[in-house]
Amino acid sequence: MELESLYQQIILDHYKRKVGYGIDHGGYPSHQYNPTCGDEINLQVLLSADGNTIESIEWEGTGCSISQASASMLAAESKGMTLAEFETFAGGFREAMRSRGEIVLDEEEYGDLASLSGVSKFVARVKCAMLAWVAAEDSVTLTRGSLN
Amino acid sequence: MFSLDESERIRGAFPELRELVNGVPLVYLDTAATALRPTGPVERESTFALTRTAAVNRGAHTLAAEATEAYDDARATIATFIGARPNDLVFTSSATEAINLIALACRLASAVGGPARFALSAGDEIVHTESEHHANLIPWQEVAKATGATLRIAPVTDGGVLTVAAVESVLTDRTRVVAFPSVSNVLGIINPVRAISDAAHRVGALVVLDACQSASHTTLAVTESGADFIAFSAHKMYGPTGIGGLWGTAASLAEMPTVLTGGSMITRVDFDSADYLPAPAKFEPGTPRLTQAIGWAESIRFLDDIGMDRVADHESSLGAELYRLLSAVDGVRILGTDEGVDRVGLVSFAVDGVHPHDAGQFLDSKGIAVRVGHHCAQPLHKRLGVDSSTRISLGVHSTLAEVEFAVDALAQVRAFFGVA
Numbered sequence: 001m002e003l004e005s006l007y008q009q010i011i012l013d014h015y016k017r018k019v020g021y022g023i024d025h026g027g028y029p030s031h032q033y034n035p036t037c038g039d040e041i042n043l044q045v046l047l048s049a050d051g052n053t054i055e056s057i058e059w060e061g062t063g064c065s066i067s068q069a070s071a072s073m074l075a076a077e078s079k080g081m082t083l084a085e086f087e088t089f090a091g092g093f094r095e096a097m098r099s100r101g102e103i104v105l106d107e108e109e110y111g112d113l114a115s116l117s118g119v120s121k122f123v124a125r126v127k128c129a130m131l132a133w134v135a136a137e138d139s140v141t142l143t144r145g146s147l148n
Numbered sequence: 149m150f151s152l153d154e155s156e157r158i159r160g161a162f163p164e165l166r167e168l169v170n171g172v173p174l175v176y177l178d179t180a181a182t183a184l185r186p187t188g189p190v191e192r193e194s195t196f197a198l199t200r201t202a203a204v205n206r207g208a209h210t211l212a213a214e215a216t217e218a219y220d221d222a223r224a225t226i227a228t229f230i231g232a233r234p235n236d237l238v239f240t241s242s243a244t245e246a247i248n249l250i251a252l253a254c255r256l257a258s259a260v261g262g263p264a265r266f267a268l269s270a271g272d273e274i275v276h277t278e279s280e281h282h283a284n285l286i287p288w289q290e291v292a293k294a295t296g297a298t299l300r301i302a303p304v305t306d307g308g309v310l311t312v313a314a315v316e317s318v319l320t321d322r323t324r325v326v327a328f329p330s331v332s333n334v335l336g337i338i339n340p341v342r343a344i345s346d347a348a349h350r351v352g353a354l355v356v357l358d359a360c361q362s363a364s365h366t367t368l369a370v371t372e373s374g375a376d377f378i379a380f381s382a383h384k385m386y387g388p389t390g391i392g393g394l395w396g397t398a399a400s401l402a403e404m405p406t407v408l409t410g411g412s413m414i415t416r417v418d419f420d421s422a423d424y425l426p427a428p429a430k431f432e433p434g435t436p437r438l439t440q441a442i443g444w445a446e447s448i449r450f451l452d453d454i455g456m457d458r459v460a461d462h463e464s465s466l467g468a469e470l471y472r473l474l475s476a477v478d479g480v481r482i483l484g485t486d487e488g489v490d491r492v493g494l495v496s497f498a499v500d501g502v503h504p505h506d507a508g509q510f511l512d513s514k515g516i517a518v519r520v521g522h523h524c525a526q527p528l529h530k531r532l533g534v535d536s537s538t539r540i541s542l543g544v545h546s547t548l549a550e551v552e553f554a555v556d557a558l559a560q561v562r563a564f565f566g567v568a
Contacts, residue, residue, distance in 0.1 A: 003513040003564075007506075012566050037505050037521040038529070038536040062535050064505035065565065128505065 005118040006125070007065065014112065015065040020075025023058045028146060030138035032131050039063030039128065041071060043135035044143075047083075051147045054081045057136060064128050066119055071132035073112045083140060090133055097126045149465045149548065150458070158454065159545045161186035172515035175550045180333055180361060180494050180541030181519050183386045186450050193388065193443030204436045205412055219438055222445035223428070226393065229448045229456075230380075231369040236401060238394040238428040239437055243360045244283040246379035246394035247327075249431060250356055251287035252407040254325065258295040263403050265354060270296030274325045275318050275353070277302040279310050279332035279339075281525040284358040284379075288327055297324065307485030308335040308532065312343040323353045330373070331361040334525045334539065335484035336467065336494030338362065345374030354400070360384055364451065364544075365492040366460045376400045386451065386544070387444035391437045401427035410434050454544060463542050466551060467493030470540060473555040479562050483532050493542030499558065501567030504538040510564055511538075514557050 023029060027044035034040070041061030048055055057075040061068070078086055093113065096103040101121040105114040119129045150158065159165050162184045167174050176184055196218065202211035204219045220234070227234040240246040257266035268274070274288050274297050292299050300318040304310050315326065326348035331338050345355045357375035359368055364385040370378055377400060381392035396404065406413070406424065410433035415423045424430045451459060470493065471486050479500035484491075499507050508520035519539040522529050529536055540554060562568035 003510065006509065007564075016566070038526065039503075039505075062503075064503035066505070122509070125505070125509070 006122055008115040008118070010112055010115045011065060011069040014069035014072040014076075017072060018068060019072040020057045020059055021072070023060055025058065027058070028139055028142035029058075030135040030142060032135040032138070034063075034067075034127055034131055036127070037064070039067050039131060041067070041131050041135050043071065043132055043139055045078075045136050045139040047140075047143055051144060052082055054078050054083070054086060059132065059135070061131075063131065064125075066116070066125050066128040067131045070113075070116060070129045073116070074132050074136060077111045077113055078136070083144075086136075086140070090137060093133060094130065096120060097129050150462050155545075155547050159547075161188060161450070162545050163187060165545060169515045169517070170513060172513075175514075175516040175553060177540045177542065177546065177550065177554055178517045178519050179364075179543030179546075180384070180539065182383050182389070183364060183543055184545065185388075186386055186447065188450055189387065189443050189446035192446040193439050196442045197439045201438070204438055215438060219436055219441055222441040225445040226441075226448050227395075229368075229452065230363070230378075230393075230395060231371055232395050233398070235426070235428055236370075236395055236398055238396070238401070238431040239441060240379075240392045240394050240431075241390060241437070242392040243358065243379040243381040244392070246377075246392050247284055247356065247358065248287050249394060249407065250354075250377050250404070251291050253404045254291050255294045256405050256407055258291075263405065265400075265403055266405065268295040268297045268324050271322060272297040272324045273300050273318075273320060273322045274298070274327070275300045275302060275315065275323055275348070276327045277310050277315070277329070278304045278531045279308065279329060279335060279337075279525075279528055280327070281329065281333050281358075281528075283360075283524065284327050284329060284356070285527070288325065291325075302328070304335075304528075304531065305485075306532075307487070308332065308337055308483060309485060309489055310337070310339050310344075312340050312347055315344050316347050319347060319351045319353070321351055323348070323351045325356060326353045327356040327358070329358040329361065330368075331365070331492050331494075332484070332525070332528070333361045333494070334496045334528055334537065336361075336491045336496070336541075337484050338366070338490040338492060342372065342374045349374065361494070362492065364459075365463050367456045370395050382440065382444040382447065385444070385447055387447035388440045391440035391444055394431065396427070398427075401431075404431075406430050406433075408433050412436065451544070459544050462544070463493035463546070464491065466542055466546055466548060467491055467495065469548060470542065470551045470555070471495050473551065474540075474558070477555060477559050479568060480558065483534070483537055493546065494539065495541075496537040496539040498534045498537050499561055502561050502565045504536045506565060507538045507558070507561050510561050511554065511557055514553075516554050516557060518554070 029044035043059035107114040202215040227237040302315040355375040363380040378395040383389040504520035
């Protein structure tokens with residue numbers, strides 16, 4: 001498998017730029033850890049006052065370029081989504097990651113995240129790409145729980 | 149190092165080395181995780197399974213008798229290889245299980261008040277080291293939890309060196325167990341085993357040595373180690389998975405309570421009590437790991453045919469060259485010194501600005517198989533100031549050309565990820 005199909009330039013750019021890096025506000029962060037490689041992330045989804053829309057995603061963590069770029073892109077692309085939209089969005093991303101190269105993410109819909117499509121061919125790396133997403137879903141659950 | 153001819157001959161025994169991975173030839177530098185399998189031992193194992201499978205220690209028919217004899221022979225072969233008496237070698241499922249058997253024996257003895265050597269109580273101390281991997285760490289954490297004993301940790305230097313003085317600094321008259329590795333699976337440094345064992349014995353502690361990383365790379369002379377117990381595994385010695393060894397001194401094994409019980413380990417059985425056979429049978433309840441033992445013994449013969457002294461010499465010379473070449477690569481930081489210590493052919497390192505997973509993926513695209521992550525030694529990585537690392541480990545089939553190829557590839561990693 002071609003290395004370039006995994007590491008597109010845009011991924012390496014996000015790895016360096018890290019959109020949303022730094023937890024600056026109070027919220028309900030989720031800590032996720034990948035025991036096989038030691039990667040970890042602390043990520044929180046900040047919701048609008050009515051609890052229905054994603055205002056921003058803040059995160060900190062250490063990990064490989066795939067896990068860090070995935071978190072950065074997630075923060076960039078999910079801003080302003082309703083939670084219903086986000087659920088569909090995350091479901092589609094997860095399905096693509098588990099597709100072993102069968103599903104290529106639509107660039108219109110997924111923006112920079114589409115560049116992570118190649119990860120699904122590298123089974124050992126799927127968890128890297130999913131780390132931030134698991135944290136985001138968990139943080140949404142924690143945040144919603146606090147509103148009830 | 150082996151001559152080119154000999155290297156070629158040895159490499160010929162490993163079919164995986166002729167495989168293409170992602171369209172390129174495999175360069176296997178992950179023996180410390182699991183060693184490749186040579187043809188001879190696998191064929192011996194499969195031929196035995198196909199023609200000689202029968203119940204060990206049961207039945208009077210010819211095949212059963214032959215199976216029993218083959219099983220005993222396998223034990224004798226492996227025992228001889230480590231300088232042990234066959235009856236002092238217990239087959240387990242893995243080195244991890246071997247260590248757990250001792251730890252569980254300690255918990256059992258602590259609960260029922262003896263035997264004294266294995267019984268711990270609140271205030272007693274268990275010593276392990278900062279260079280420990282999880283298999284020789286977690287079982288002792290559990291013993292501490294169950295008995296109220298305290299864990300004391302012998303520090304390593306910034307260069308990863310475990311000194312006798314460091315171990316002595318945490319020994320007290322309450323030290324009951326000292327658990328340490330012959331070679332750290334991250335650092336590759338050979339520890340001063342005998343001196344640490346002796347220091348531990350001076351305070352009356354049980355010595356539990358994890359020899360997984362040295363068993364196939366240096367001669368393992370169990371009695372010279374001074375340890376009471378030694379754990380090691382077949383799959384790091386070119387043998388099958390699913391089998392490992394627990395060696396103990398005859399006195400230690402005789403005294404150690406068994407936590408696994410059942411058939412094959414008994415003499416007289418009544419409905420309410422039973423008498424047990426002596427070691428090793430005492431620790432091997434149930435149907436034995438017959439084909440695995442046969443395969444392991446054959447992998448030992450494979451090593452013996454080359455000669456362990458020569459294997460050790462080849463791997464340590466090649467390892468020294470690997471260390472030297474890696475040291476010269478910009479942005480590579482090696483974990484563990486090479487000054488004033490003996491090493492096996494294993495080097496872990498961090499690449500500045502590149503996560504080990506990414507470095508490993510880059511190497512994989514060139515067919516180079518290395519270990520990335522924390523190598524089941526999270527606390528040690530923290531101690532050395534990194535989350536994880538990349539590890540190159542050599543085997544009997546490794547060559548200078550492979551080492552140079554891997555180092556060349558590593559020299560390109562930082563540029564690929566845009567950090568150089």
